[in-house]
Amino acid sequence: MAVQPARSLTAITVALVSAACLAGCGAKQSQTAASSSISPAPTTSSPTSTPAAPTIAARMEKWIDLKAGDCLAGPPSTDPAEVTVTVVDCGTPHLAEAYLRADIPVDAAVTTTANQQCGAGFTRYTGLPINGSPYTINYLIDSEQDRTANNPLPSTVICLLQGAQGQSLTESARR
16 A cells, blocks of 8 residues: 555645645736736826836837837847848847948949948937047948839938947937
């Protein structure tokens, strides 16, 4: 009859583990219920206070759809299979900020043209010259070439700024 105590020990162990799991779930539920039933302390506003800006939740966005003012949790991947980036509120730590979209021609001088557009757009966006600023610039090219159409500007340059030392930014660079 040595089998009986082992079977009982197994049943007790299963029961204890189940009870612990249920207790943990129950504690979590009651903690959530308690926190949702607490009323916030009354607030008073003075005429000089400004309301806090609403926090924008992080969202996934195709990098080709980035707009000036979009802040990115990280720069876009160099892997061409990855087409999305995480856009966050510019008041939260982020590693890049889109500051310009500009149509450009695609030719042998695409790098020169993109650098010119991004350099001029940087000063307009930040009010700073790129040299000596705490930022560095980079860009993405979205090319929608259709060689059968006569489109002199078949591509878009999307200019990004980042901390010069790779540091996180905690606000928008827009002036």
